[in-house]
Amino acid sequence: MNTFIDGLIADGPAPEYRDALMLYGQFVGDWKTVTTEYRDDGLRHITHWDVRFQWVLEGRAVQDLWITPPRGSTPLAWHEPGNRYSTTLRIYDPAIGAWHIVWFNPPSGTIVRQLGRQIGNDIVQNGEPDSDGEQTRWVYRNITKETFTWCNERSSDGGESWRLVQEMRAKRVVR
Amino acid sequence: VTRVRWTPVALVVAALQMVACFAKDIEVRAPRVDAATQPESAVRPEPTARMALLDDVAQALLSGGPDHGRAGDLALYGRFIGAWDVEVTAYPPGGAPVRQHGEWLFSWALEGRAVQDVWIVPARAHRVRITEGPRPYGTTLRFPDASGQRWRIVWINPASHSVVTMTARAVDGEIVQEGIDADGQRFRWVFHEIEPNRFRWRAEDTADGVNWTIRQEMRVTRRTGVLKSSEGAES
Numbered sequence: 001m002n003t004f005i006d007g008l009i010a011d012g013p014a015p016e017y018r019d020a021l022m023l024y025g026q027f028v029g030d031w032k033t034v035t036t037e038y039r040d041d042g043l044r045h046i047t048h049w050d051v052r053f054q055w056v057l058e059g060r061a062v063q064d065l066w067i068t069p070p071r072g073s074t075p076l077a078w079h080e081p082g083n084r085y086s087t088t089l090r091i092y093d094p095a096i097g098a099w100h101i102v103w104f105n106p107p108s109g110t111i112v113r114q115l116g117r118q119i120g121n122d123i124v125q126n127g128e129p130d131s132d133g134e135q136t137r138w139v140y141r142n143i144t145k146e147t148f149t150w151c152n153e154r155s156s157d158g159g160e161s162w163r164l165v166q167e168m169r170a171k172r173v174v175r
Numbered sequence: 176v177t178r179v180r181w182t183p184v185a186l187v188v189a190a191l192q193m194v195a196c197f198a199k200d201i202e203v204r205a206p207r208v209d210a211a212t213q214p215e216s217a218v219r220p221e222p223t224a225r226m227a228l229l230d231d232v233a234q235a236l237l238s239g240g241p242d243h244g245r246a247g248d249l250a251l252y253g254r255f256i257g258a259w260d261v262e263v264t265a266y267p268p269g270g271a272p273v274r275q276h277g278e279w280l281f282s283w284a285l286e287g288r289a290v291q292d293v294w295i296v297p298a299r300a301h302r303v304r305i306t307e308g309p310r311p312y313g314t315t316l317r318f319p320d321a322s323g324q325r326w327r328i329v330w331i332n333p334a335s336h337s338v339v340t341m342t343a344r345a346v347d348g349e350i351v352q353e354g355i356d357a358d359g360q361r362f363r364w365v366f367h368e369i370e371p372n373r374f375r376w377r378a379e380d381t382a383d384g385v386n387w388t389i390r391q392e393m394r395v396t397r398r399t400g401v402l403k404s405s406e407g408a409e410s
Contacts, residue, residue, distance in 0.1 A: 003258045004282035005233045007293040008314065030231050054232040057293070058312050060333035065235050078244060078288065079321070085286050087236065089314065089329075093336040100338045102329050106288035106318035111327055113338070 010059040017060075017092055023118055024062040024090050024099065026143070027053040030173040033150070035068070037166045047082065051170060061091045066103075076107075083107040090116065101125050114138065135159055146172045238287035245288070248323035251345055252290040254369070255281040258398040263296055265391045273308070276301060279395060289318040310334055317343070328352055356380070363387075372397040 013021040031051040036044050050071070053064040066086045069076075076083050086105035093100055099116035114125040114137075123140040130136075135155045142149045152166035241249035261277040277296030284291040292315050297305045313332030320327060326343040341354035341364065350366040362380040373396050379387040 002233060002237065002282070004280045004291075004293065005237065007278070007280045007295060007299070008291075009232065050235070052232050052235055057314060057331075057333050060312070061314075061331065063232075063236075063314075065232065067235065075286075078242060085288065087285060087289075087316065089316065089331050091331060091333040091336060091338070095336060100331070100336070102316075102331065102338060104285075104289065104316050104318065104329070106285055109318075109320055109327070111329065111340075113340075 008056050008063075010055040010057060012055055012059055014059040017094060020092050020094070020097075021059065021062075023092070023123060024053070024116075025055065026145075027064070027148070028055060028062070029053060031170045032070075032173055033168040033170040035166060035168040038164055049084075049168060056089075057091075061089060063090075064088050078107055080107065086110075099125075133158070137162070146174075236284050236291075238283035238285070240283060240287055242287040245319065245323065248319045249287070249290070251319070251326065251343075251350060252281070252317060253283070254371075255292070255374075256283060256290070257281060259395045260298070260398055261294075261296065261396075262394045263391065264393075266389055284316070285318070289316055291316045313337075326352075362390075372399070 013025050029052075031053075033049040033051055035047045035049055037047065039045060047068050048070055050067040051064065053062055055061075056063045064087065066084060066088065068082070068084045071085075084105055085107055086103060088101060088103045090099050090101050092098075096115075097117070101112075101114040101116045103112040103114075104110070112127060114127045116123055116125040118124075121141075121143065123143070125138040127136050133156070135158070137153050137155075139151045139153060140148050141151060148170050150168040150170060151164055153162040153164055155162045240246075241253050246253075257280075259279040259281070261279050263275045263277055265273045265275075267273065275296050276298050277294065278298040279292060279294050281290060281292040283289075293313070294315070295302075295312050297310065302310070311332050311334050313330060313334065315328060315330045317326050317328040319325070324344060328341040328343050330339040330341070331337070332339075339354060339356075341352040343350055343352040345351075348367075348369065350369070352364040352366075354362055356362055360380050360382065361384065362378065364376065364378045366374055366376050368375045373394070376393040376395060377389055378391040379389050381387045
């Protein structure tokens with residue numbers, strides 16, 4: 001096996017926080033999504049994503065890949081609009097009972113930091129408000145073993161109301 | 176939070192699983208725990224499915240080289256791709272220096288537009304017997320910004336639940352990664368005396384922006400020779 005992968009990837013959750021780690025550990029595996037972006041001009045933009053989750057770092061973290069468009073034989077240029085070849089690192093922090101989330105997308109030069117928590121049957125990831133006071137949250141809903149819905153939502157009123165800007169419907173890829 | 180109950184059977188199975196894990200042979204695994212004795216969420220896929228899964232993630236994450244269009248910018252960290260042995264010395268305030276051996280593994284990632292590394296101290300070969308003290312096992316992900324002059328860097332260490340954000344640039348043949356810690360203190364991690372098969376590294380912080388105090392140093396040496404697929408592991 002590749003030396004780096006051998007050091008990075010883990011076989012399962014670390015025993016000491018096994019149950020807590022399963023919040024994101026439940027997604028380990030491969031997924032395909034159909035994603036709808038609700039644009040300000042009222043148009044809907046549909047994209048397809050290739051999503052993969054894996055245990056890493058002694059099973060104390062989860063790393064996942066979010067890729068669109070799914071890669072074929074044609075390479076995309078670095079700054080191609082809409083190009084996402086991104087990864088998320090997630091670590092559970094028992095001191096706050098929440099997850100530190102960092103999403104990296106080199107093609108757009110973006111790094112997003114959030115805190116993720118289970119709320120009811122959902123997983124809600126909140127970020128800091130931007131300079132205009134606009135807040136963004138990413139929410140996992142309707143989670144089953146084989147499906148989930150991921151929503152990118154924004155609020156301009158301090159979290160009183162949220163509008164949907166992007167929705168992914170994910171299905172597990174069975175091999 | 177429900178706890179795993181350590182019945183004698185569960186302990187034996189856990190020990191077998193550890194052995195299987197250390198053997199680094201994913202296909203030879205200990206027998207699975209009866210699903211009835213575990214929470215449903217902890218049941219794992221079959222070994223063959225896991226192997227395929229691992230290949231999928233590795234294949235999508237890793238890249239054989241840098242993005243062609245930006246190979247020049249990417250070389251700043253690209254030169255570290257490979258496996259390194261690390262001698263770490265920490266200088267705790269008011270205490271004696273602490274020395275440890277570790278390993279540092281670098282790879283191209285995300286279509287060659289990023290460099291990801293894993294930093295493990297103590298090294299996996301010693302980790303089983305060294306169970307006291309800090310045991311960092313973390314990863315850094317980094318990529319150059321649009322200008323190519325600066326890199327955006329995040330170090331993540333689940334063992335201490337820490338996330339550290341930095342910006343890096345080349346300065347006179349060195350690489351300087353700068354950031355501000357949770358207490359508002361400025362710090363920098365510096366790669367220096369960089370040669371093809373060795374480099375040094377130091378972590379420093381400052382309260383006044385003038386005087387820097389060294390907190391940690393590393394001497395880093397590239398692993399050489401014919402390596403087995405499981406080098407660095409206990410097998």
